[in-house]
Amino acid sequence: MLSTPITKNLDYDKVYEPSEDSFYLLDCFEEEKEYLEAKFKDRVPVITEIGTGSGIVTTFILQNIVHDGIYISTDVNPNACKSVLETVQYNCPTAAHLVDSTQMDLTSAIRQHTIDLLVFNPPYVPASEVPEIPASDEDATWLDLALLGGEDGMIVTWKVLNNLEHILSSDGVAYILFCARNKPDSVADLMRQRGWNVDVIINKKAGWEVLSILRFVRS
Numbered sequence: 342m343l344s345t346p347i348t349k350n351l352d353y354d355k356v357y358e359p360s361e362d363s364f365y366l367l368d369c370f371e372e373e374k375e376y377l378e379a380k381f382k383d384r385v386p387v388i389t390e391i392g393t394g395s396g397i398v399t400t401f402i403l404q405n406i407v408h409d410g411i412y413i414s415t416d417v418n419p420n421a422c423k424s425v426l427e428t429v430q431y432n433c434p435t436a437a438h439l440v441d442s443t444q445m446d447l448t449s450a451i452r453q454h455t456i457d458l459l460v461f462n463p464p465y466v467p468a469s470e471v472p473e474i475p476a477s478d479e480d481a482t483w484l485d486l487a488l489l490g491g492e493d494g495m496i497v498t499w500k501v502l503n504n505l506e507h508i509l510s511s512d513g514v515a516y517i518l519f520c521a522r523n524k525p526d527s528v529a530d531l532m533r534q535r536g537w538n539v540d541v542i543i544n545k546k547a548g549w550e551v552l553s554i555l556r557f558v559r560s
């Protein structure tokens with residue numbers, strides 16, 4: 342059993358609090374440890390978590406899976422960008438210099454074809470629309486942005502999937518979380534038709550919801 346990072350002194354009115362979805366991502370990376378260690382044994386990978394929130398997932402990967410990666414984390418929420426650095430510093434002070442965090446939309450400020458390991462626990466809850474980015478750092482609607490994913494809860498996730506071939510390096514891998522209402526089986530079929538190998542790494546109940554984590558690599 343790998344250790345779970347401690348998230349301390351974060352303001353959960355402004356940053357997504359680690360929840361079952363976050364913990365399923367930790368389970369996913371525990372399961373994928375050997376695969377990722379083998380994949381990156383001869384090089385230093387670039388690792389990007391989109392939407393770090395508290396930073397629990399990025400910190401877990403740094404602490405337990407990839408100790409010598411280049412971590413470029415992103416979130417639209419500036420409070421999350423600060424939180425990931427605090428969580429890394431608290432749990433892995435000697436490796437904290439490996440992690441940078443930048444406020445951006447998805448991976449928009451990262452050069453194409455550079456990311457070797459992409460992680461995204463998106464706003465996946467179906468809603469009438471994806472909220473606007475708040476005008477102020479203090480705005481309470483940051484948490485809506487963490488959750489609400491527009492039609493089928495898939496508006497934000499599709500932006501990543503439709504651009505995945507440009508986001509990932511030539512042998513990059515992406516792990517993306519879905520709820521059942523996102524129709525992950527149909528998403529997987531469509532991505533396979535586009536030339537991706539898609540595997541279900543996690544499929545578990547979370548209350549009344551079923552969450553899945555899919556792994557995408559080029560065929």
Ligand SMILES: C[S@@+](CC[C@H](N)C(=O)[O-])C[C@H]1O[C@@H](n2cnc3c(N)ncnc32)[C@H](O)[C@@H]1O
Pocket residue numbers: 357358359360362363366391392393394395396397398415416417418421445446447448462463464465483486487488497
């Ligand atoms: C469900 S939370 C996940 C937080 C964290 N990764 C975890 O698993 O606990 C989704 C995160 O994505 C961020 N987010 C939403 N839309 C985004 C976008 N367009 N670009 C970057 N981050 C985004 C939110 O601010 C939030 O921190």
